[in-house]
Amino acid sequence: MPRETVAEFTVDHVQVLDREGTVDTDLEPDLGEERLEELYRLMKLARRFEERAIALQRRGEIGTYAPAIGQEAAQIGSASALAAEDWMTTSFRESAAYLARGTPIDRLLCYAMGMEEGAEVPEGSRSMPPSIAVGSQALHGVGIGWGQAMLGEEGASLVYFGDGATSEGDVYEALNLAGVYDARTVFFCQNNQYAISVPREEQSRAETLAQKAIAAGIEGIQVDGNDVLGVYAVTRAALARAREGRPTLVEAITYRRSMHTTADDPSVYREPEEERDWEAYDPIDRFETYLRERGVLDDELIAAIEERVEADLEEGIERAMDERDSVDPAEMFDYAYADLPPWVERQREAFEEGPGGASGDGTSAGGHGE
Ligand SMILES: Cc1ncc(C[n+]2csc(CCOP(=O)(O)OP(=O)(O)O)c2C)c(N)n1
Numbered sequence: 001m002p003r004e005t006v007a008e009f010t011v012d013h014v015q016v017l018d019r020e021g022t023v024d025t026d027l028e029p030d031l032g033e034e035r036l037e038e039l040y041r042l043m044k045l046a047r048r049f050e051e052r053a054i055a056l057q058r059r060g061e062i063g064t065y066a067p068a069i070g071q072e073a074a075q076i077g078s079a080s081a082l083a084a085e086d087w088m089t090t091s092f093r094e095s096a097a098y099l100a101r102g103t104p105i106d107r108l109l110c111y112a113m114g115m116e117e118g119a120e121v122p123e124g125s126r127s128m129p130p131s132i133a134v135g136s137q138a139l140h141g142v143g144i145g146w147g148q149a150m151l152g153e154e155g156a157s158l159v160y161f162g163d164g165a166t167s168e169g170d171v172y173e174a175l176n177l178a179g180v181y182d183a184r185t186v187f188f189c190q191n192n193q194y195a196i197s198v199p200r201e202e203q204s205r206a207e208t209l210a211q212k213a214i215a216a217g218i219e220g221i222q223v224d225g226n227d228v229l230g231v232y233a234v235t236r237a238a239l240a241r242a243r244e245g246r247p248t249l250v251e252a253i254t255y256r257r258s259m260h261t262t263a264d265d266p267s268v269y270r271e272p273e274e275e276r277d278w279e280a281y282d283p284i285d286r287f288e289t290y291l292r293e294r295g296v297l298d299d300e301l302i303a304a305i306e307e308r309v310e311a312d313l314e315e316g317i318e319r320a321m322d323e324r325d326s327v328d329p330a331e332m333f334d335y336a337y338a339d340l341p342p343w344v345e346r347q348r349e350a351f352e353e354g355p356g357g358a359s360g361d362g363t364s365a366g367g368h369g370e
Helices: 033-058 072-079 095-100 105-112 136-151 169-181 210-216 228-243 272-279 283-294 299-326 329-333 342-353
Strands: 012-014 087-089 157-162 185-191 219-224 248-253
Touching: 012 228, 033 072, 033 095, 033 105, 033 228, 033 283, 033 299, 072 095, 072 157, 072 185, 072 228, 072 248, 072 283, 087 136, 095 105, 105 299, 136 157, 136 169, 136 185, 157 228, 169 185, 169 210, 185 228, 210 219, 210 248, 219 228, 228 248, 228 283, 329 342
Parallel strands: 012 219, 087 157, 157 185, 185 248, 219 248
Antiparallel strands: none
């Protein structure tokens, strides 16, 4: 029986800024100095937001938190390529993407405090609340992209997920659906090398995660996820194609420098040398080298940006604390059932009585998060 090759595929890798911060002028996106400075400010804001969030969790002010230190270029670069009419659908590690889309700091913190106000889609916003079930949001994202075409809307849909999520059926189904229905979707996989403690190599035998697009008949492309200019350029092009009904899977190669969540200790499953190697390719340092080189940034401007970032964070944290203090945590029992089953009623009573068991002694307010 004759045997011949009937199909061949390739996956491209894009890098605009190399690891030393030198730019490839052929690929450099056309961004003015203001936009470049804004990308830098957002990356700094995201980094400090993550650091502050970890500290807030340690002080018991917010719940378990999933930081994205090291993934700022992947998130800020991609979310900054979105137009106002585009939708964004995320997983649980995308605070930086929300910040890039202008989601207020206090909203993000309220979400982390378990307040439903934090999960609301603010009026006029096209950013969906985070999805905790790994990969499930890929289906929501492709549904939105498909729906936009049906409604004759202008925009496209960008959906974030991690490397681990690409092992989930939901993601395969979403990719397939996007291919079949020409859904206006960009799938943005942040390959941060780990699904909790499982390294990327043990997650899939596929050489790249981008190639998972090929089986769905859509384009797959890899980008250096620590290169904000590369991520921006690739996502912008993918969104433009999506608006014409051509979906793409983007695999951004990056590294989660911190813990999976504040409940995790990465030293148990990875070596310090590996962390140090990636630290050398820090997305912010690299972009800063380029911006200094271009004359966009100097010490003075960096200090002013840092000052603004700290002030914005301070104000956002304060506002989130005020919002938290203004709601009654017992409200969480109000919406799960129309009529509370007796065992939940008992939980509510115990909650309202507080840890000491006696209500009205002022200690029950400390019951949030229990
Ligand atoms: C359906 C489902 N299975 C398992 C979990 C538990 N879980 C939470 S995060 C995670 C790993 C996710 O890894 P990845 O997709 O690479 O995203 P990352 O955490 O690296 O951003 C798992 C298995 C979950 N939340 N949902």
